[in-house]
Amino acid sequence: MSLFVMIGWDAADGAERRGRWRQQHVNHIRMLERKGRVRYAGPLKDEDGERSIGALIVVEAADLHEARNVVNTDPYVAGGVFETITIHPFKRVVPEP
Numbered sequence: 001m002s003l004f005v006m007i008g009w010d011a012a013d014g015a016e017r018r019g020r021w022r023q024q025h026v027n028h029i030r031m032l033e034r035k036g037r038v039r040y041a042g043p044l045k046d047e048d049g050e051r052s053i054g055a056l057i058v059v060e061a062a063d064l065h066e067a068r069n070v071v072n073t074d075p076y077v078a079g080g081v082f083e084t085i086t087i088h089p090f091k092r093v094v095p096e097p
Helices: 014-034 064-072
Strands: 002-010 038-045 052-061 082-090
Touching (some): 002 014, 002 038, 002 064, 014 038, 014 052, 064 082
């Protein structure tokens, strides 16, 4: 299994959508964490650290295709919270594996 990082940037109405889908998203991420599929997840904040403007999720998957499938099942993705989403292979350097 490999690590992949997903970065999603909120749509213009992302804050409104985020509120609507938050509980389903949190439940989903926690379920993936229990299955060992999500290593880290959390919101990206504005410069004041107060408003969410996106999210970062580190996913464990066999390949990029599987990582995309994991990301696409997230309620935030289905609910249109993000305007753009990128997924990239990620190599952990620190702490050493």
